[in-house]
Amino acid sequence: MKTSIATVSLSGMLPSKLTAIASAGFDGFELFENDLLYFDGAPKTVRSMATDLGLAIYLYQPFRDFEGVSPAQLDQNLERARRKFDVMHALGVDTMLVCSNVSSNVIRDDRLAIDQLGALAELARQAGVVIAYEALAWGAHVNSYRHAWQYVKAVNSPHLGLGLDSFHTLSIGDDLTELASIPGEKLAFLQVADAPLRKMDVLEWSRHYRCFPGQGDLDVTRFVATALAAGYRGPLSLEIFNDGFRAAPADSTAKDGIRSLRSLESQVRDVLVDDKAARGLDTLTSLPPAPAAIDLQFLEFAVDANARVTLTTWLEKLGFLRMGRHRSKDVTLFQHGRASIILNAEPDSFASAFFMHHGVSLCASAFRVPSANDTVTRASQVGYARFEGRVGPNERNVPAVLAPDQSLFYLVDELPNAPTLFESDFHLTDIDGPTQTGPITAVDHVALSVPGGSLERWALFFRSVFGFQAEHSVVLHDPYGQIQSQAIRSHDGSVRIVLNASVDPRTIHSETISAYKGSGLNHVAFRTDDITLAVRRLEGDGVPILRIPQSYYNDIAARFGLNEAFVDTLRKHNILYDRDASGGEFLHAYTAQVDHRFFFELVERRGGYDGYGAPNASVRLAAQSALRS
């Protein structure tokens, strides 16, 4: 499909918006009236700017409060429309969006509205343009696509079609059945926007919280698939009102926009294929599939000589064994159970550059996938750059993708019987030595601190490249502010990432990313089958465990009705506790912070508990705060 974005979705002045839209790779755009108003030049100048950038102007928008008015007002409105048609001719755009009337004075008479839209269609016919009539979710009389469609059908003019907007339909939970039956040629325009579910006034929700498809909770895929199956053949156009986008640089927002559309198209394609719907398939981008299975292979830290000593000590106390040394680089491999951690101190490397910028930090993660090439190709077709690192003799060239914070995600596939990455690239010194058992079995999840307002950017990355799922975001309370937290996971939970962002820039806490000059690791959670044993062993080995306030234990004892001996054990080892509705239990403990940056967590999941102990986040954050003050 042709890709488009409304200029209102981006920050800045019109010329820089258009440059950003062209650079990101869109085919065209919707011109928002105010952008023209604030541009100190004639419409024909905008037209030639667009032409020079290779961009089509698909839509001029919006025209408001047209129908359901008095005869005198109708005359004024038609005159207003005439003037706008002149502007459209100068711009070289042939479609205008007309939103359903939101005025409290609207006359609630369908016959009248249809007649008036008929008059507008006639005017549009004379001017050689098309009207896309769209129901706003807060329209005073018309607020569903079904009601708008009644009007369009009744007017029955090739110059009046239906404008669709996924937000306006999905936000009110409207049914898509009728949409499937609307003739494709009557669908004049298709705008798409996602949004996180919020309990609030729909107008406020729309104006401030929209986001790109794949960043929110609405089923935009099903909506677009339905429109395509009905025969819609126009552009797919993003129209996003978002407080964060308004303040973010237009370039990076536009790039995320095109990523969102490519990923959306590919999902729509999957839905149409599943539905055995042939119509629309040919217009859709196809991407290599997201990996069917995925695992965390290793986490790689950028260190210098000092930080290597510090982290090595930590890892050894955590029971990790030094398993190998890289054949050609200053890179060391540690393992414990299925958890692998690499310390990279190679000078003049990606890691050393990362270290210089961020200090000791997580510079790369590696995912094991069925086809590394497929996943990297998918990433680059979605719009995430491939990274090509320096490769030594006898080393494998591991494909990698650059994440939003410019850290790397390596993709590793290992053929049966072929040497593993570790075997080919490392001298595995201890491979035949004793392999320890427990207490750690694997990495349970990785928590990243990301800048405020960038949760959506990260969610799009993981969802579009790896096909991960996002849970609803939750707000955690730190003593010095709020943290928005969103968990992202692979379908089967084999890889779990938690994204944390400060809501207020003044909030200084352990989730703060300022020290990282960008994103950074917050903590790595290791899984264990016996947390009491694990904490006891770690404490014995000198790992400092975060002390939990004693009142916490009185509270959980009362809250969950726990027996005293059990609570005593938890209290003694500073283990936190949570239980879900179906009785699944989560036991977890935290280490002190490493280098005032990140920390480790031990988690034991019992009986199918699937969360991250969010109710305990506040007590953990408070305990960490107490240490700092």
Add this chain to the structure above:
Amino acid sequence: MKTSIATVSLSGMLPSKLTAIASAGFDGFELFENDLLYFDGAPKTVRSMATDLGLAIYLYQPFRDFEGVSPAQLDQNLERARRKFDVMHALGVDTMLVCSNVSSNVIRDDRLAIDQLGALAELARQAGVVIAYEALAWGAHVNSYRHAWQYVKAVNSPHLGLGLDSFHTLSIGDDLTELASIPGEKLAFLQVADAPLRKMDVLEWSRHYRCFPGQGDLDVTRFVATALAAGYRGPLSLEIFNDGFRAAPADSTAKDGIRSLRSLESQVRDVLVDDKAARGLDTLTSLPPAPAAIDLQFLEFAVDANARVTLTTWLEKLGFLRMGRHRSKDVTLFQHGRASIILNAEPDSFASAFFMHHGVSLCASAFRVPSANDTVTRASQVGYARFEGRVGPNERNVPAVLAPDQSLFYLVDELPNAPTLFESDFHLTDIDGPTQTGPITAVDHVALSVPGGSLERWALFFRSVFGFQAEHSVVLHDPYGQIQSQAIRSHDGSVRIVLNASVDPRTIHSETISAYKGSGLNHVAFRTDDITLAVRRLEGDGVPILRIPQSYYNDIAARFGLNEAFVDTLRKHNILYDRDASGGEFLHAYTAQVDHRFFFELVERRGGYDGYGAPNASVRLAAQSALRS
């Protein structure tokens, strides 16, 4: 009244919260359960901390979802209450807040709930404590104080009283008539919170947008007056959930809290006096009245030698005359109509310190009031520090108050027949010379850029010290983000201040305060009786006027149906236009920026227009952006 604040209103850990509460001057506090939970010490330690700081613990809160439950659940809830009573004994607190049940499983049976609350009251009697039962606005069955009062009345125990919270009652627009008739001894606790009006879910509104009384739109004064007239004699306690407060330093939030309560008490006193209600009066703080009349006397800029030259040139081009020189300081007075501007270049002064910090900036404003002493006394009793400047021989000692950004507000009163401030402190060189006429008649309003999240702090300052009124805040769109804007004015509109704050810290625009390292002047608007004449004269004198995009004029022509000649005049002089519902008109134009910092505006008000041309803010911001890019 005794003053109190809930610990949940402040950021940080419990010990620093208590220090902030004590320093601000509160008599006591409500202890929020989580603050105790996160404190790594026993309840008795909290008790002695409070005692050492001279603070009473007035309330332990909250206890949730008690009533309307099954018999088995009731037993558990009573057991939970028993444990909390033990904690209360250790804390030395005798009142516990119980909120109305919000669970969707609540049994909607008033008789059952009353019986269960009766059982709780009996337990409270045995423990020697009191329950304050409070209706939450989103309570599942009980959501009004009237419903809660039915329960309390029916139980009829001295150990069960009604807990009141202004937000829960005012947010749902509930009637206060019944409150007036509740016996005072049945009112167990009184929490106060204000909030700006918002169209949103009441729970979300309450959790994130509450603010101190005098910072929002609710009639907290009337609510408290009603409770006092009914005979309430307990403490007045702030309970604020606010995203900004959660991230702001506890000290300054606590200080604003006590200012809010003192001002509230004084307003409540006025209401009771007006109502001729004697009950409650004796418990209330009395402040000197806010000034009955107020005028802007002068604006004072901190400058160095260079900036003096720059600003002098600007002022002269704007038609200001140099009217005098200060008798002992390097301070110059300019006047035009009733607008007076002072340039202060005195070394080693308040102004020079301000200049060092902020560069060329507005360091002081002066208000003419009936009694400067009354107003300064009022300010200091509310909690704003008085500033004492250096005074030269034969100079008047002008009392001043420190504003939230540490700039000064001078208070000037001039007795009839006594020399004016300008006469006593200045050599008025040109006083007998020609006084120019027009185009500027006075200062219309002053717009200040304040840091994001500090609108409430500033609103409280102007409202509590000067008795100003606040209008609803509006959101203005800059090309690079949103600006929250709130107008504050004296009762008769003689003094008008507009406060602007960036919503997103990334937003870089003319409202940005970063360059000021604090708050700063955004612009000064001068009033004129003939804006076309004024702009023409200023342009003739070389004042650069902000160019407005031409499409703007096509738009207003269509939008307001203006005649062509009129629009041509506006266009020619880059004058913006707005019209209110009753036909009042606002014509205004802007100068270029002075030193990339602030700018001037010319405004003409016709036919009682009372706003600030907010619909034109976006085009002005865009035009300024275009100049920078």
